[in-house]
Amino acid sequence: MKDEIIRTLEKIRPYIQRDGGDVEFVSVDEHGVVTVRMLGACSDCLSLDDTLTDGIEAILLDEVEGVTAVKLAEPENILF
Template sequence: MLKERVEQVIEQKVRPALQRDGGNIELVDVDDAGVVQVRLRGACAGCPGAMMTLQFGVQRILQQEIQEVTKVVPV
């Protein structure tokens, strides 16, 4: 299932990097169009660079690992 694969990549490749900077990420949902909804936590929640982190970090990693991911959006 796509959501499980996304969660696995977040656990292994995304979350550790965010936690090093005092933040965290929560997977909210993945729809049939490949749109991944996430919630940034901790230091990431109020960070001015959060959108950059989502687009050039989280989204890039997920798209490299999982072809079906089309974009990552915050909720």
């Protein structure tokens, strides 16, 4: 399933990158919940929730059997 998820994300990445952002696969758990990290302009975009649910999640649910949901990765702690 992981390879199918990554392949599907690669199909939609150009559209996200066109707006200055990006999406990165992090993991998929035993319940089919996919975790992604949003990068660039997407990381603090006002449309992030819509992009995640109406875009990424909708496509993965439609194209990859076993995917049940998509969530954002927890922000990493950055030390300065």
